[in-house]
Amino acid sequence: MHAHEAGALHAEAGHRGPSWLRPPDDVNALYPGLWAQGVSRGDDGVLSIAGLDVRSLAAEFGTPLYVVDEDDLRARARAYRDAFGAVLGGADVYYAGKAFLSVAVARWIAEEGLSLDVCSGGELAVALRAGFPAERIGLHGNNKSVAELERALAAGVGRIIVDSFDEIGRLSQLATERGVTARVLVRTKVGVEAHTHEYIATAHEDQKFGFSIAGGEAAEAVRQVLAAPGVELLGLHSHIGSQIYDTAGFEVAARRVLRLQAEIRDEHGVELPELDLGGGFGIAYTSQDDPEPPDVLAPGMAEIVAHECAGYGLAVPRLSVEPGRSIAGPSTFTLYEVGTVKSVPLDGGASRRYVAVDGGMSDNIRTALYDADYSCTLASRSSDAPAVLSRVVGKHCESGDIVVKDEFLPGDVAPGDLIAVPGTGAYCRSMANTYNHVPRSAVVAVRDGEARLIMRRETEDDLLTLDVGWPRG
Ligand SMILES: Cc1ncc(COP(=O)(O)O)c(C=O)c1O
Numbered sequence: 001m002h003a004h005e006a007g008a009l010h011a012e013a014g015h016r017g018p019s020w021l022r023p024p025d026d027v028n029a030l031y032p033g034l035w036a037q038g039v040s041r042g043d044d045g046v047l048s049i050a051g052l053d054v055r056s057l058a059a060e061f062g063t064p065l066y067v068v069d070e071d072d073l074r075a076r077a078r079a080y081r082d083a084f085g086a087v088l089g090g091a092d093v094y095y096a097g098k099a100f101l102s103v104a105v106a107r108w109i110a111e112e113g114l115s116l117d118v119c120s121g122g123e124l125a126v127a128l129r130a131g132f133p134a135e136r137i138g139l140h141g142n143n144k145s146v147a148e149l150e151r152a153l154a155a156g157v158g159r160i161i162v163d164s165f166d167e168i169g170r171l172s173q174l175a176t177e178r179g180v181t182a183r184v185l186v187r188t189k190v191g192v193e194a195h196t197h198e199y200i201a202t203a204h205e206d207q208k209f210g211f212s213i214a215g216g217e218a219a220e221a222v223r224q225v226l227a228a229p230g231v232e233l234l235g236l237h238s239h240i241g242s243q244i245y246d247t248a249g250f251e252v253a254a255r256r257v258l259r260l261q262a263e264i265r266d267e268h269g270v271e272l273p274e275l276d277l278g279g280g281f282g283i284a285y286t287s288q289d290d291p292e293p294p295d296v297l298a299p300g301m302a303e304i305v306a307h308e309c310a311g312y313g314l315a316v317p318r319l320s321v322e323p324g325r326s327i328a329g330p331s332t333f334t335l336y337e338v339g340t341v342k343s344v345p346l347d348g349g350a351s352r353r354y355v356a357v358d359g360g361m362s363d364n365i366r367t368a369l370y371d372a373d374y375s376c377t378l379a380s381r382s383s384d385a386p387a388v389l390s391r392v393v394g395k396h397c398e399s400g401d402i403v404v405k406d407e408f409l410p411g412d413v414a415p416g417d418l419i420a421v422p423g424t425g426a427y428c429r430s431m432a433n434t435y436n437h438v439p440r441s442a443v444v445a446v447r448d449g450e451a452r453l454i455m456r457r458e459t460e461d462d463l464l465t466l467d468v469g470w471p472r473g
């Protein structure tokens with residue numbers, strides 16, 4: 001595990017890494033905040049999940065393999081539902097399916113009593129295939145197609161979060177043609193610089209999502225929705241970004257959105273009944289991360305909302321939030337097999353150990369895309385060998401194909417060993433790709449000593465089916 005200590009000097013001669021990275025006391029120990037509840041290392045040194053040995057999982061399902069602890073994911077979903085359900089007379093939790101959605105996951109989320117946020121026709125199709133109650137689905141997207149809007153209206157989704165003037169007109173027309181009323185939220189842009197990677201921040205002015213509050217577009221969108229036939233305005237929406245630890249951003253967002261809510265009341269004489277403050281709650285990827293649990297987040301957000309509403313003399317709207325990563329992320333680890341190990345000489349006599357595994361940026365693009373940090377452990381055995389600073393890389397034809405930038409692994413890690421990377425339940429399978437024609441990995445759900453395949457491994461035949469060849473003559 002990582003043992004990052006601010007200010008501590010890198011202790012091992014001959015290896016290079018950030019100065020705060022020092023060898024752990026026990027390279028086999030599992031840092032508890034990073035792993036799903038059912039994961040442990042047995043007396044034989046082997047990692048197991050809900051009673052199943054990772055070697056048997058690898059033998060049965062192959063690697064790379066996403067291994068979901070079903071009880072863990074369900075427990076996180078329930079924790080959000082209960083914590084938010086207990087504030088402001090009952091706030092709603094929409095699981096953000098973009099983090100990871102499959103028919104099985106949609107069923108778990110429905111069974112645990114949450115609602116669902118989808119952001120494309122494809123995600124909506126998975127939800128409907130799972131039999132997810134349409135009235136508990138919210139549809140997002142900055143460029144929803146006519147087909148997507150039609151499908152949402154036909155299914156009777158509970159809310160559509162409108163994101164552009166074009167969409168307001170389009171939706172109004174489609175709903176009117178069908179003789180239905182679309183219930184909408186207006187996605188606002190609150191002008192917050194959230195403390196996260198630029199590519200996953202969504203509330204600063206210069207990005208594509210939402211209507212600016214400061215620029216007056218949000219107020220204009222509300223005017224248009226209130227005036228348009230076939231649409232009913234439920235409330236305002238704000239999502240400031242993803243992987244955020246600092247609750248200050250949510251506070252600023254709530255203040256700005258509720259100020260707009262008060263202005264809407266003053267201008268139109270309506271008090272909007274709902275308010276969605278989005279998702280974005282951060283999770284731990286390394287031992288340095290210290291996220292807030294939902295039973296701290298929920299009362300904190302409720303207090304801000306109640307305080308602002310009191311200040312404006314507004315009735316408290318029904319609050320909703322949209323966590324994705326913080327429900328799915330920690331429930332899953334990815335299991336890889338080591339294929340090659342290389343020691344690469346660096347300047348000044350130092351070296352870096354490259355441990356190459358059988359996946360990479362096709363199953364987890366977050367390191368390459370956001371410079372994300374991950375950690376990992378040797379999973380198929382424990383080891384007494386001294387810890388060596390290592391870089392876990394994939395098999396793709398790209399030098400940025402890094403899975404874990406810096407981690408201490410036992411010095412005897414060798415081909416055939418299994419490595420597990422925790423925190424890969426969100427934005428890994430859902431962002432998987434087939435670069436280099438590497439088929440996408442399977443997802444297996446483990447519960448009570450039983451493993452069930454919930455998404456099968458893609459095959460080369462699957463990939464070749466899409467290739468229609470070169471028709472002659
Ligand atoms: C509108 C919206 N809601 C919810 C989420 C989920 O975010 P997270 O997975 O960080 O909780 C996202 C993704 O960033 C989003 O764009």
Ligand SMILES: N[C@@H](CCCC[NH3+])C(=O)O
Pocket residue numbers: 098200202242243366426427
């Ligand atoms: N895909 C991003 C977060 C989601 C952004 C969606 N608005 C990540 O992996 O962190």
